[in-house]
Amino acid sequence: MGDRHTWTAAPAAAERARSVLAAAWSCTVTAEGGREDFLGAHTVGADGRVLLQVPEDSTLLAAAICAPRGEPSAVLEFADVAPVPVRNRIRARLWLAGWFAVEEGHLAFQASRIVLREASGAVVVDLDEFAAAEPDPLATAEAKLLTHLADAHPDAVERLTRLVEPDSLHGAVRVLPLAVDRHGLTLRIERARGNGDVRLPFHAPADGVAELTERMHVLLAQASSASCPRALQRQRTDGDR
Structure with a gap:
């Protein structure tokens, strides 16, 4: 993985x-x-x-x-x-x-x-x-960042599922970005019945959008070298029939 x-x-x-x-x-x-x-x-x-x-x-x-x-x-x-x-x-x-x-x-x-x-x-x-305390440095930019990720880069979201444990993807019908903060990205895994959330932590905190971009590139690089999420692939294949 x-x-x-x-x-x-x-x-x-x-x-x-x-x-x-x-x-x-x-x-x-x-x-x-x-x-x-x-x-x-x-x-x-x-x-x-x-x-x-x-x-x-x-x-x-x-x-x-x-x-x-x-x-x-x-x-x-x-x-x-x-x-x-x-x-x-x-x-x-x-x-x-x-x-x-x-x-x-x-x-x-x-x-x-x-x-x-x-x-x-x-x-x-x-x-x-x-x-x-202070608000997360990405709090006010989060909405724009997540909608851009979901709308413009669905392929990246799918690739990130390779970092998710296969058991968490069992029965998944859709995966979307739910939240992001300086510490990590959270994905919402929707199933036919119910849903669950999986957090992908960054290797170091991101204190701004520029650092967030680097952290996301690291996650995507790790995802590219990981095995494919078979549970998600199987669910989508069954849904296409």
Whole structure:
């Protein structure tokens, strides 16, 4: 099967949470005044604090003014959606519980509890680690990178399946790029029933698009020297009949 990967680093929970926050376009806020969805209304400070621009007549603004300071008065929810149209596109959800303060015409959110839920389960993110963490350097470019890989280079995606254990490809009908970060690329393996994800770690972190290009070339070179994924080939052959 060619060279096996031994470097399996992945983003820590705090970094992953900051990446979800950095890339998200929408935000759902649940407070005493009800539930509101906001599009393109939030920005993120260097420490992870969320700043939200809301209309002057928003019930959320009134609730923030009236809520006791220091008590959890709102929950912010962010969804991490895969840019490539795979099954079950929600890759993660991020919840921040806390309270709003009115500052210079916008709402500043102070989190008292942060929960990140991914396919592997939910984890409570340490507040200090969250404040000190930085988003993955590829977080805001990920959508463009993955859609380009899926649309313009499906042959490369198929070649990368040679790095996947044959058992993981059993019954596969489609393989698409699901996620990429500085530590590696994740493939979504869709089967007739259900799906699974396989992570292909890079040999070293990629701190920018240029380094990512080199890391992908290394993976593809390893894939070229690996044996073909017979399970995937057999499934496609059967499907062509």
